[in-house]
Amino acid sequence: MLADGARQRGHAFEAQALVGLSGGLCPLEDLCLHDAGMDVRSPTRDIARAAAMFDERRRLAQREPAEVLSESALRLRLGIEGFPDPDRPDKATTMSGTAKGGTAPWDRIDLGEDDDDQTGKDELDLADEDGLGNPAFAEIDALLVRTRKKLDAWNDLSSDEGRKSLTLRDPGYDAAGRFEGWLNIREEGRGLPAALSAALALDAWLWLEPSERAGELGFAFSATVLRQRGLAAAHLPAIGLGLRRGKFRWSPHQVLGVRVAGLLGAFAEAAAFGQSDLDRLSLARTVMLRRCEKRRGNSKLAELVDLFVSSPLVTVQLAAARLKVTPQAVEAMLKDLGGSLPRELTGRKRYRAWGIM
Incomplete structure (x- = not known):
């Protein structure tokens, strides 16, 4: 029960930490309530992102590490088809530098096409706008016209299906x-110690950014490397949480040694937090089990305590289904827990939920 509870809470802590690393805000209670479909307020974009990471980590934790890290599975998950061009430049050779050698996405756009667009039929004649208003607004309108043409060139707007899947991609x-470069670096780290290999894999992911839309997956893949190498065989480490709690912040402007050392420190911080969380759950279970003393042999109160420990969030309906008792019996057992009852999370009088956060 303690192990299941630590694993489930670790997924939630990691999802919250990854949102925090990107500058977002995701209260842990709101994340767990959203995951259970019991939102007390409208979920924000950050909560939706964290919920997606929460689900992703649970799916990855249920699969074998070798299956998760296989090239075919990674390509399928990232939406990368086929194989890269063998004549392309190898991005892995730039890993030891102090800054990225590639250009920014906005610098890679062919500006020549925009110049051609300015002579098209949709181009606004700024000279004609002098008598109609501020020329600055005409320049903005012209920019919007060119932007719309650029988006039309990147997306298929000729069909309903294309319009539904409208995205902005470079x-x-x-x-x-980029993905091939990351695979090469991961292969080079196979002969290294497990923690160092995982740190290099995560550093390469953050450097190369193989996924344009799922950058947080690198933390889960690095944790899966630790599982595969036997350093964390029983759970998926919350590496992002360790990075969030520590003082180190990864930056591409740092040298490779500093980046890897900082990530190794984040691994240690994540392990320390996991141990402290396990101790916290053990203490909470001990306190609640004191209420079970001198109970009848068929009492379900001890099972309710284990349910609180193993699940981040418990409702009356969930407890009734798991313990195979009536909701009224669950309500009575909640009253029996008294002061040791976990905190109520919704603030409502009906459809309530309790949990050890």
Whole structure:
């Protein structure tokens, strides 16, 4: 029960930490309530992102590490088809530098096409706008026209299906090449110690950014490397949480040694937090089990305590289904716990939920 509870809470802590690392705000209670479909307020974009990471980590934790890290599975998850061009430049050779050698996405856009667009039929004649208003607004309108043309060139707007899947992607991103570079670096780290290999894999992911839309997956893949190498065989480590709690902040402007040392420190911080969380759950279970003393042999109160420990969030309906008792019996057992009852999370009088956060 303690192990299951630590694993489930670790997924929630990691999802919250990854949102925090990107500058977002995701209260842990709101995340767990959203995951259970019991939102007390409208979920924000950050909560939706954290919930997606929460689900992703649970799916990855249920699969074998070798299956998760296989090249075919990674390509399928990242949406990368085929194989990269063998003549492409190898991005892995730039890993030891102090700054990225590639250009920014906005610098890779062919500006020549925009110049051609300015002579098209949709181009606004700024000279004609002098008598109609501020020329600055005409320049903004012209920019919007060119932007719309650029988006039309990147997306298929000729069909309903294309309009539904409208996205803004950089055509020069080269996801396949970046992914191949990350695979090469991960292969080079196979002969290294487990923690160092996982740190190099995560550093390469943050450096190369193989996924344009799922950058947080690198933390889960690095944790899966630790599982595969036997350093964390029983759970998926919350590496992002360790990075969030520590003082180190990864930056591409740092040298490779500093980056890897900082990530190794984040691994240690994550392990220390996991141990402290396990101790916290053990203490909470001990306190609640004191209420079970001198109970009848068929009492379900001890099972309710284990349910509180193993699940981040418990409702009356969930407890009734798991313990195979009536909701009224669950309500009575909640009253029996008294002061040791976990905190109520919703603030409502009906459809309530309790949990050890």
